[in-house]
Amino acid sequence: MSASSDIAARSATLTGNIVSDKKYDVFGVGNAIVDILAQVEDHVINDLSLNKGSMALMSTEQQGDILTAIHDPSLTFAAGGSAANTMVAIAQSGGSAVYTGRVADDTNGEYYKKGMESEGILFYVPPSETGHEPTGSSVILTTPDAERTMCTHLGVSTSLGKSDVDFDMLAQSKCCYVEGYLWSSDGPREACLEVFKHAKANGVLSAFTFSDSFLVDLFAEQFKDVVREHCDIIFCNADEARKFIGNDDLQQCVKEIGAICNHSFITDGANGSYVVIDGQISKVDGFEVKAVDTVGAGDAFAGGVLYGLTNGLSPEKSARWGNYLASRVVSKFGPRLDESIAEEMQEAIA
Numbered sequence: 001m002s003a004s005s006d007i008a009a010r011s012a013t014l015t016g017n018i019v020s021d022k023k024y025d026v027f028g029v030g031n032a033i034v035d036i037l038a039q040v041e042d043h044v045i046n047d048l049s050l051n052k053g054s055m056a057l058m059s060t061e062q063q064g065d066i067l068t069a070i071h072d073p074s075l076t077f078a079a080g081g082s083a084a085n086t087m088v089a090i091a092q093s094g095g096s097a098v099y100t101g102r103v104a105d106d107t108n109g110e111y112y113k114k115g116m117e118s119e120g121i122l123f124y125v126p127p128s129e130t131g132h133e134p135t136g137s138s139v140i141l142t143t144p145d146a147e148r149t150m151c152t153h154l155g156v157s158t159s160l161g162k163s164d165v166d167f168d169m170l171a172q173s174k175c176c177y178v179e180g181y182l183w184s185s186d187g188p189r190e191a192c193l194e195v196f197k198h199a200k201a202n203g204v205l206s207a208f209t210f211s212d213s214f215l216v217d218l219f220a221e222q223f224k225d226v227v228r229e230h231c232d233i234i235f236c237n238a239d240e241a242r243k244f245i246g247n248d249d250l251q252q253c254v255k256e257i258g259a260i261c262n263h264s265f266i267t268d269g270a271n272g273s274y275v276v277i278d279g280q281i282s283k284v285d286g287f288e289v290k291a292v293d294t295v296g297a298g299d300a301f302a303g304g305v306l307y308g309l310t311n312g313l314s315p316e317k318s319a320r321w322g323n324y325l326a327s328r329v330v331s332k333f334g335p336r337l338d339e340s341i342a343e344e345m346q347e348a349i350a
């Protein structure tokens, strides 16, 4: 079978919705990160020379300097990590999810594992022994306009490798979901490529998120190859879409992304999202809410979409549910919702 006819066949499977007898809805792979959340004024982002709205990689010492500088007695902690947040959104929608990510055998690692298990996620990778890197963490500064700026130390999450992946569980999943954040480290990137290959060999659809515009800056060409060779479904936001295509005109970017991947979901903040299925573009409206913290919004959107696609909803209804989950996450501080909201689905997508 040629590459293009293979893609066409996989595409037809999705358009008919991915409802199969596989055991799990989605198999996620990501950096396991504990979030340290603070609210700051705008000038703090400038004073610290941070790139507002983006993610920067740094050492724990640099994170410590930031925490000292902001001197916030009301810091809060949350289990985060982009793909992990997405798996939680799937579970809170009523779906089933498996998570592959690495924590250390330390306090944050224990906290993180408990957080995932309490949401019903199958988090099976054993923690790394202490003495090396700590569990990954991200100091997340949210400004009054609800924008979040992330200062991340990846810690032990960069030691995730392909030998950590449970390929049997992957084969029993309808879809896998990989975060672009993993591209900044060699071992996790190789593990992801292996996940995509095994997914294809076992009739599991492959979904990918670009994660952050700085990654698109660094890896645009690699991301294009990944999308063309491996992906059935992609997620990005408007900034990432513009950088990926190299054009400021969002409509044009949506069209061009849709020509590269047959199932593309592009978020546009409070305006909602674009769904491009086999070149056909639909705009799906967002929900009007007062946003206080945008951390985790894209993750919640992807969770809603993946829940929908793996449970018989059309791509547009799936995106509507994704928009709803994102609107709920931005209405509160922190990267995840606190509880299941599956019972709100019918009204939200009607």
Ligand SMILES: OC[C@H]1O[C@H](O)[C@H](O)[C@@H]1O
Pocket (backbone or CB within 6 Å): 031, 033, 034, 035, 079, 080, 081, 082, 085, 138, 150, 295, 296, 297, 299, 335
């Ligand atoms: O997408 C938001 C997530 O990305 C970062 O990895 C943080 O952990 C945060 O929870």
